[in-house]
Structure formats: C-alpha cells, structure tokens
Amino acid sequence: MQFDELNLLPHLLDALKELEYTTPTPIQEQSIPSLLQGKDLFGCAQTGTGKTAAFALPILQHLDPDGQVKGKRPIRCLVLAPTRELANQINDSFKSYGKHSKLRSMVIFGGVNQNKQVNQLNAGIDILVATPGRLLDLMNQGHIQLSKITHFVLDEADRMLDMGFIHDIKKILPRLPKNKQNIFFSATISPTIMELAGTILFDPVNVRVTPVSSTAEIVEQFVYYVEKADKRNFLKQLIKTENISHAIVFTRTKHGADRVARELTKSGLKAEAIHGDKSQNARERALAGFKNRTVSFLIATDIASRGIDIDLLEYVINFEIPEVAETYVHRIGRTGRAGASGIAYTLCSSEEKAYLKAIQKLINQQIPERTLKKA
The missing domain is CATH 3.40.50.300 (P-loop containing nucleotide triphosphate hydrolases)
Structure with missing residues (x-):
C-alpha cells in the first residue's frame, strides 16, 4: 500500500512526497483509515514505528480549514506528551505534514519562561502539543481554554504514568468536551493503562504492532x-x-x-x-x-x-x-x-x-x- 491509497488530501500527500515518504508503516496503514472515519483508537506501538504520522495526518485532514478562519482560532486539537523532547518532535511533525495548510500548531512545556508561549496562544492556534504540568498551569491561569477540542491524543501513556503525570491528566480530562475523537498510544499494556484508556476511549479500534516482548528483528x-x-x-x-x-x-x-x-x-x-x-x-x-x-x-x-x-x-x-x-x-x-x-x-x-x-x-x-x- 502507498500513502496515496489512504484517501488523504492532496496537500498532505504533497508534503509526504517532499519528505520522501511513500509507503506507510504498519501502524500508519492500520490506524489512518479508522481515524479518518472519526473512530477512537487504542494503539500499542513502540517509538520508531511511525505513530506520530499515524495520528497527525488524520487530524490535519479533519481540521483542514474551509476557507479563511474568522476571529481568534480556538484550540481544536490537544496532544499530551510526557517529555519536552517528544512534544517538540510531535509539533515539528504537525508543521512538516501540514506545511501546505493554513493550520497553526505550537508546543508548550515547563522549564522556560511562559511569556512567549502565552503570546503565541493569544494569537490563536489550532493544534496544541503540551506536557501536562505546563498545560495545567496555563489552564489555571486562564490562558488556555479547551472547550472547543475535537481531537485529543494521549501519547506514550505508560511513560506518563512512570513519570507521575497521572494526577495532572486526571485534572485535565474533565475539562475536555465529551464529544471528541480520542487517540491513546502506549508502548506497554498493564491493568493501570487499560483502566486509564477505559476512562478516555469510546468503542475504540485496537491497533497493535511490535509487541513489547519483541525487538526489531533488523x-x-x-x-x-x-x-x-x-x-x-x-x-x-x-x-x-x-x-x-x-x-x-x-x-x-x-x-x-x-x-x-x-x-x-x-x-x-x-x-x-x-x-x-x-x-x-x-x-x-x-x-x-x-x-x-x-x-x-x-x-x-x-x-x-x-x-x-x-x-x-x-x-x-x-x-x-x-x-x-x-x-x-x-x-x-x-x-x-x-x-x-x-x-x-x-x-x-x-x-x-x-x-x-x-x-x-x-x-x-x-x-x-x-x-x-x-x-
């Protein structure tokens, strides 16, 4: 299968061609069609399997603006990531795949002065990639409203739990709209992970590649x-x-x-x-x-x-x-x-x-x- 067989918009295919992406990875091939249909998804996949494109491409397609956006853009997609490095890379991917669209994305994380981030938020964005602590902090200060969210991604959920973010996540979830597409990725599966997924996902499609007990044969x-x-x-x-x-x-x-x-x-x-x-x-x-x-x-x-x-x-x-x-x-x-x-x-x-x-x-x-x- 090729990317042009996945019913993606032409400008997304153009961006993929410029990145020299032609053949989707297994996680992309299994996830993109279901996500394009608007279904929730539980994905078990390790890093390096191409999961960022698996969720970013369908989200970009769903959010593609029909004409000019009037007024301040509300945040419509929220992606939670456990580390600043991963959050940065996810945001870079959204920018690369969506380079021919009018969508705006940004990343926020702690450990740096918040003023620049607040100024970007005030200008209006479509996609927000965040670490939980800084997100909750800016929400509590009134700088971030999540009432218009239509897509929510929790990436590296097991690492989130390992790093002690579960309490922050439980504070963020009730402030999201109930009617949205939810995407949940974890490299490992445990009873705690399944319990958390059960509070977020509705009738999800399950996609699993590279079981945790295996390593890449190559x-x-x-x-x-x-x-x-x-x-x-x-x-x-x-x-x-x-x-x-x-x-x-x-x-x-x-x-x-x-x-x-x-x-x-x-x-x-x-x-x-x-x-x-x-x-x-x-x-x-x-x-x-x-x-x-x-x-x-x-x-x-x-x-x-x-x-x-x-x-x-x-x-x-x-x-x-x-x-x-x-x-x-x-x-x-x-x-x-x-x-x-x-x-x-x-x-x-x-x-x-x-x-x-x-x-x-x-x-x-x-x-x-x-x-x-x-x-």
Missing part, C-alpha cells in the same frame, strides 16, 4: 561481559575497534551520564549528556548537535530515551543494563527504525547478569556474547 544485538570499574575504558575501545562514529549511549543515572560524557570528551570524542537535570536549552542544543552530527555521542538516561528520534541511527550502546527489562526494548528501539538496520551493544557486569537474564526471557532469545576485537 536490530543486531550483542553483549560484552565487562566489570563495572572497567566499563569506561572498554567503551572507548569498543568505539575505536568497531569504528563507531555516531551512537546513543544509555546509562541508568544522570550522574553516570555526565561521567561518561566527560570521559569520552577527554578522549577527544564529541559527546554530550542529556537528562532531566539539564536545562531545556542544553537538552535542545545537545539533541540538535547529535542530529546534525556535530555531536557524535549522546549519553542519555532512560527518561530521555523515548524523546529521541534520529533518522538512520545505526548504533545504540547500553553502558549499563536497565533494571526493568522492557526498558531495554525501548532503548534499542532508537535504532532499526522505519526499516533501517541497527546494532545494539550491551556491556554487562557480574552485578547485572540478573537484569540480562530477565531481558532475554522477555524477548525470548539469547543475546550473543562478543569479545572485543583487537584494534
């Missing part, structure tokens, strides 16, 4: 057994012997991310850490540098992992193994995206063998062991 996975004290030196050797020039390196802690970034920088490699304690400007600068390859290695904590969307990323390195097995799936999902190939290396100390065992049980496969090649 991602090659290898494990190196390395003791904790030796890991930083080993990482530098791995980068050298495997000729790795661009990779995300995952650590468990913010402090660990900073230490690894400093160690790589001292060795002459261009590395930046990205985590929740960094300022918004620092995070955006690091991410932009990694995307344009002025930064070679992005050292990230798990809280940032789902907000990182890099085209054609070949390598992911697990400097430390996550305590939760599903987190490993999300980490290596940064590579092998949208049909591209990828390699995931994991450094496992003796203290982490239980975590590795849990991961292999979850994905139902043994990750092959490797030894470092001589440079």
Whole structure:
C-alpha cells in the first residue's frame, strides 16, 4: 500500500512526497483509515514505528480549514506528551505534514519562561502539543481554554504514568468536551493503562504492532561481559575497534551520564549528556548537535530515551543494563527504525547478569556474547 491509497488530501500527500515518504508503516496503514472515519483508537506501538504520522495526518485532514478562519482560532486539537523532547518532535511533525495548510500548531512545556508561549496562544492556534504540568498551569491561569477540542491524543501513556503525570491528566480530562475523537498510544499494556484508556476511549479500534516482548528483528544485538570499574575504558575501545562514529549511549543515572560524557570528551570524542537535570536549552542544543552530527555521542538516561528520534541511527550502546527489562526494548528501539538496520551493544557486569537474564526471557532469545576485537 502507498500513502496515496489512504484517501488523504492532496496537500498532505504533497508534503509526504517532499519528505520522501511513500509507503506507510504498519501502524500508519492500520490506524489512518479508522481515524479518518472519526473512530477512537487504542494503539500499542513502540517509538520508531511511525505513530506520530499515524495520528497527525488524520487530524490535519479533519481540521483542514474551509476557507479563511474568522476571529481568534480556538484550540481544536490537544496532544499530551510526557517529555519536552517528544512534544517538540510531535509539533515539528504537525508543521512538516501540514506545511501546505493554513493550520497553526505550537508546543508548550515547563522549564522556560511562559511569556512567549502565552503570546503565541493569544494569537490563536489550532493544534496544541503540551506536557501536562505546563498545560495545567496555563489552564489555571486562564490562558488556555479547551472547550472547543475535537481531537485529543494521549501519547506514550505508560511513560506518563512512570513519570507521575497521572494526577495532572486526571485534572485535565474533565475539562475536555465529551464529544471528541480520542487517540491513546502506549508502548506497554498493564491493568493501570487499560483502566486509564477505559476512562478516555469510546468503542475504540485496537491497533497493535511490535509487541513489547519483541525487538526489531533488523536490530543486531550483542553483549560484552565487562566489570563495572572497567566499563569506561572498554567503551572507548569498543568505539575505536568497531569504528563507531555516531551512537546513543544509555546509562541508568544522570550522574553516570555526565561521567561518561566527560570521559569520552577527554578522549577527544564529541559527546554530550542529556537528562532531566539539564536545562531545556542544553537538552535542545545537545539533541540538535547529535542530529546534525556535530555531536557524535549522546549519553542519555532512560527518561530521555523515548524523546529521541534520529533518522538512520545505526548504533545504540547500553553502558549499563536497565533494571526493568522492557526498558531495554525501548532503548534499542532508537535504532532499526522505519526499516533501517541497527546494532545494539550491551556491556554487562557480574552485578547485572540478573537484569540480562530477565531481558532475554522477555524477548525470548539469547543475546550473543562478543569479545572485543583487537584494534
């Protein structure tokens, strides 16, 4: 199937062609027809499956203005995202796909002065992408009215719950109109997720791709057994012997991310850490540098992992193994995206063998062991 078989408006197809998108991913192919019909949707899909386009394209088509908009534009679409990085990327996608329309979108998040955001809101927008805390704050100040919402998206719902946003979400939901299209995405399914979805969705279409217990088959996975004290030196050797020039390196802690970034920088490699304690400007600068390859290695904590969307990323390195097995799936999902190939290396100390065992049980496969090649 091609995008031009999905009954999308010509200007949306033109934008997709300019982005060189021709064939929809499975989540897009399964979601777009139902969403165009106005149905609610529950989607279980990991990052990298193309879910932003799956909901953004139908929303843009529904909101496409018929002639000039008179007066101040009411917010008609609300998208909630757990992190500033993901919110920014969703807004960028709306702008890219809707570049030939008259629709306006914007993003709001905390950690920055609100004045610029308030000025944009006052000018009138159609689509608002927001993190829950800042949205609730501006709603309480009277800057945001959601009474005209016709489309509501809750993205990365499981990460929302992990980050403690459930109370904010429960405060926002009653202030939305009942008569609207609801779209709910989560990478994992739990009783809590299903309970939350049940309060939002009405007779939804269910779409599931890439089950959480599986990893992309096109991602090659290898494990190196390395003791904790030796890991930083080993990482530098791995980068050298495997000729790795661009990779995300995952650590468990913010402090660990900073230490690894400093160690790589001292060795002459261009590395930046990205985590929740960094300022918004620092995070955006690091991410932009990694995307344009002025930064070679992005050292990230798990809280940032789902907000990182890099085209054609070949390598992911697990400097430390996550305590939760599903987190490993999300980490290596940064590579092998949208049909591209990828390699995931994991450094496992003796203290982490239980975590590795849990991961292999979850994905139902043994990750092959490797030894470092001589440079």
